[in-house]
Amino acid sequence: MESNMEDHNSPTSSRLPRRQVLQWFAAAAPVAATGLPALSPARTAPALGTKGYGTDPDLIKEYNPGDVWPLTFTDDQRKTVTALSDIVLPADEYGPAASTVRVHDYLDEWVSAPYPNQQRDRKVFMPGLEKFEAWVKENHSAPFAELSAEQQTAVCEAIATGKEKSLSAFFDKFVMLACGAYYSTMEGWKAIGYVGNIASVTFDGPPPEVLEKVGVEQTVEN
Amino acid sequence: MPVIPASEAKSEYDVIIVGSGAGGGQMAYTLTLAGVKCLMLEAGRDYDPVAETPMFHTGAQAPLGGTSTPEKPFGFHDATIDGGWEVPGEPYTQANEDPNDQFMWWRARMLGGRTNHWGRISLRNGPYDFKPKSRDGLGFDWPVTYDEIDPYYTKVERLIGVYGTNEGLENTPDSPDGVLQPPPKGRIGDLLSQKAGKKIGVPIVPIHRAVLTKPQDADTLPGLLHPDNEDAQKYVADSMRSRAACFWATACGRGCSIRANYQSTTVHLPPALATGNLDIIPDAHAREVIVNDEGKATGVLFIDKNTGKEERVKGKTVVLAASSGETVRILLNSKSNQFPEGLANRSGLVGKYIMDTVGSDLRGQIPALENLPPHNDDGAGGSHFYAPWWLYGDQKAGKMDFARGYHIEIGGTRSMPRGTSPVPGQYLKGLYGTKLKEEARRYYGSFIGFACRGEMIPNEGSFAELDPEVKDKWGIPVVKWHWEWSDHELNMSEHAQRTFEELIDAMGGTPMGGGGKSGRDTILNGGKVIHEVGGAIMGDDAEKSVCNRWNQTWDVPNLFLCDGSPFPSNADKNPTETIMALAWRCADHLIEESRKGNL
Structure with a gap:
């Protein structure tokens, strides 16, 4: 995962008072100290157990899937989820493919988490994944990851259009969790149109083209 | 750092303050700057917002x-640590099994308490809000008027820094110019x-929040706040100079390492600590206030969470600012021959009217x-606009239910x-690929x-007491909650839903979930908004209130309550700024009474 964290800490204007610059750098120091490694492949870090992160986790640290609780996917499941995530969120003009930002690792972390919401999702996701793999093998005589892009798309099309109803709950869950993962990344921000998390001297509000499109005027003058 | 272990407590302090949030922070600030030696007890751990705030951290850097x-x-990067609606080892119980009639009790176990993550919304109560019973016959009037508290609101706003505008709206006070x-x-x-609000008659204006949108005037404000105290001016000026203005990124709920917004740990405690007059013992779980044979408070008994041992500290005056629920727990657990029903409870009203x-x-x-x-919509890390209540006239005319x-x-x-999809599933159903x-x-x-944030009228069915059986992990009896809404609150929730539907309609939009829901179906559980107040209400009559007009308990003259517990009503205005204004005023009074030898 690329990081433009350094950009975030750069003063955006030469008019910035020195005092403020120093304060901003002080604010960023704990972040810089952690380093910003790319999200590593799954299972690099030892799992700590099936407990959660507790009520007093280190908030400054950067976490990777597998850091706090053990992951679930087998190698084959991981291949399937990776391939499916790239059909659901492919590389295109909006941004990179899901696997580039490790959406599959995030999904593994999610379904492996000890919390109630994630445990509920796991009950839909894991049996659904098994059913999905079995259905693909039965209809295409090969695992999903080994199918051609056209075949993979055809599989998704069949499920998304409701032709394979037994898999739609799994597919819907997959899409929503994949979106949650993808759009939490900086690449995902760009894809969806989130702009922010950048230190600025001023907040100027919506730009003129936005005000015009929505048909409103800025009412705060200062 | 004068954050000390229990073993290093001095033999006696002028004032012991239980709690380090808005009320405790304000007391420590005002008292120590006036030269009063204070000890603060905090039930959670020490917390350093400069080193521990995850500024700029992205979702992808956190679990899930x-x-x-x-x-x-409130999410992984929220400032709260060791807190929430459940705190391990410190249970609470409910009188009712129906979740609609339960109170969800939020606690933050950390230095600064809830102020580290709060919404920073800083509204003054208006004149009506101090005399609600005189207007509609319900609930209780406060023993103080708006005019008495007004100067303290101004002090608090100058100290913490509050953005907003003066709109001259009914019962929505303007602040003095500048x-x-x-x-x-x-x-x-x-x-x-x-x-849209203009179309349907709802005034929407800039909100007031405790966030610096420009650096504080450290050359002028300290002199206005502490006119006769040069030392105080210096400490406050230093603290103000070390705060930066907002850099328009990072949600305030994470806390703020550049100290652009108010939290007790970034605004109240630094100048208080700089005086050298403040010791803080963290991980100190208060059990009871100790009293002597004359019925005066002499100190506090607490559990050192690190050792599990009981510890006692002595003080000439005791201030409880632990939150309504905790203050009630401590008072009711402080039983003695003189106070068999709990401390400051001769009225029998401790715990009532939460x-x-x-x-x-x-x-x-x-x-x-x-x-x-x-485009960048981050802004000041919280609300920019709000609609103050606009139908006082209709209520006065008897047109509202x-x-x-x-x-x-x-x-x-x-x-x-x-972490979760920014667009709900119903809008993305059946989609994948670039189309998705x-x-x-x-x-x-x-x-x-x-979000509707409205006034609840105190009622006989909403109160806290001690559970006769359940104890926490240190053997201390825990709070049992009773809760009920009246039709006033349910009807308000219903009205809010209809108003929101009108607003959404006026914007050409559609309510999510279809709208049309009842007040009962939409009102959030008691406690969910985390504005717990009452439980030791102030009044003019010792038989009908726990505190007098100075946050001072009627029964124990050297015991003061400086959280939300003395509130006899809970205006729609968020309580934090009023907690601070009352605490500042209480501290001034405490110093004055102490000089006169009345404590």
């Missing part, structure tokens, strides 16, 4: 994208809501906000995605949330 879990109820910091620009959802804020939310999907050019007001808080529309990304981009930013 930073989404909420029971261990971090006190408020400039408001941030309206965001797109704010401006569209404001336009209030929260009426919460009722609705989101709308607004086509006019679809596919907008991407609920007696008190609510204000409307407006959320941002293009916030940082965090296109639709996600189309809908992202088109959802706007409105």
Whole structure:
């Protein structure tokens, strides 16, 4: 995962008072100290157990899937989820493919988490994944990851259009969790149109083209 | 750092303050700057907002994208540590089995308490809010008037820094000229809501929040705050100079390492610690206030959570600022021959009249906000605009089926995605591939949330007592909650829902979930808004109140309550600024009485 964290800490204007610059750098120091490694492949870090992160986790640290609780996917499941995530969120003009930002690792972390919401999702996701793999093998005589892009798309099309109803709950869950993962990344921000998390001297509000499109005027003058 | 272990406590302090949030922080600030030696007890651990605040951290850097879990109820990067609606080892119980009639008790076990993550909304109560019973015959009047508290609101606003505007609206006080910091620009959802509000008669204006939009005037403000105290001016000026103005990124709920917003740990405690007059013992779980044979408070008995041992500290005066629920727990557990029903409880009213804020939310999907050019909507890390209550006239004329007001808080529309899909599933159903990304981009930013935050009228069925059986992990009896809403609150929630539907309709949008829901179905559980006040109400009559007009308990003259517990009503205005104003005033009074030898 690329990081433009350094950009975030750069003063955006030469008019910035020195005092403020120093304060901003002080604010960023704990972040810089952690380093910003790319999200590593799954299972690099030892799992700590099936407990959660507790009520007093280190908030400054950067976490990777597998850091706090053990992951679930087998190698084959991981291949399937990776391939499916790239059909659901492919590389295109909006941004990179899901696997580039490790959406599959995030999904593994999610379904492996000890919390109630994630445990509920796991009950839909894991049996659904098994059913999905079995259905693909039965209809295409090969695992999903080994199918051609056209075949993979055809599989998704069949499920998304409701032709394979037994898999739609799994597919819907997959899409929503994949979106949650993808759009939490900086690449995902760009894809969806989130702009922010950048230190600025001023907040100027919506730009003129936005005000015009929505048909409103800025009412705060200062 | 004068954060000390229990073993290093001095033999006696002038004042012991239990709690380090808005009330405790304000007391420590005012007292230590006046030269009073204080000891603060905090039930949670020491916390350093400069080193521990995850500024700029992205969802992808947190487990589960930073989404909420029971261990971090407001998301991974929220400032709260060791807190939430459940605290391990410190249970509480409910009198009612029906979840609708239960109170969800939020606690933060950390230095600074809830102020580290709060919404920073800083509203003054208006003149009506201090005399509600005189207006409609319900609940209780305060023993103080707006005019008495007004100067303290001004002091607090000058100290903490509050942005906003003076709009001259009914029962929505203006601050003196030059006190408020400039408001941030309206965001797109704010401006569209404001336009819709005009169509349906709801005034939407800049909100007041404790965030610096420009550096504080450290050359002038300290002199205004502490006119006859040069040492205090110096400490406060130093603290103000070390605070930066907002850099328009990072949600305030994470806390603020550049100290641009108010939290006790960044604004109240640094100058208090700089005086050398403040010791803080963290991990100190207060059990009871100790009294002598004359019925005066002499100190506090607490459990050192690190050793599990009971410890005693001595003070000439004791201040409880532990939150309504905790203050009630401590008072009721402080039983002695003189006070067999608990301390300061001769009226029998300790624990009675607990209030929260009426919460009722609705989101709308607004086509006019679809596919907008991407732009920065982060703003000041919280609300920019709100609608103060606007129907005082209709209520006075008897046209409404609920007696008190609510204000409307407006959320941002293009916030940082965090762990869960930024677009709900119903808008993305059956989609995948580039089409999915296109639709996600189309809908992202088109959802706007409105939140009713309204006044609950105190009632006989909402109170806290000690559970006769359940104890916490240190053997201390825990709080048992009783809760009920009256029709006033349920009808208010219903009214808010209809108002939100009108606003959404006026914006050309559609209520999510279809709208049309009842007050009972939409009102948030008691405690969910985390504005717990009452339980030791102030009044003019010792038989009908626990505290007098100075936050001083009637029964124990050297015991003061400086959290929300003395509130006899809970206006729609968020309680924090009033807690601070009352605490500052209480501290001034305490110093004066102490000089006179009256404590």
